[in-house]
Amino acid sequence: MTIDEFQNILAEQKQSGLSQQAFCDQKSIRISTFGYWMRKVKALKNSSSGFIHVTEGPSVTLELRMGDELSVSLKPGFDERLLLRMINALLS
Secondary structure, eight states: OOHHHHHHHHHHHHHHTOOHHHHHHHHTOOHHHHHHHHHHHHHHHHHHTTOEEEEEOTTSOEEEEETTTEEEEEOTTOOHHHHHHHHHHHHO
């Protein structure tokens, strides 16, 4: 099972209105397996806000993303010292 597949199962469980145990019984899923995937999803959500995702566009512009809340585009010739100060400020 993948995290995406489990997220679909989790959405189904929430929509069902059943407790986790009742849902797992109905779907023949072990509650320990359900709990394992719940922890994986939670860890992914917690860690994704701390990741800085770097992509490079076709015009050699770099885009730094930190979760869904922050995006910084860097054009050729950007000030590296300023970038380092910004990153340090975000991490502190």
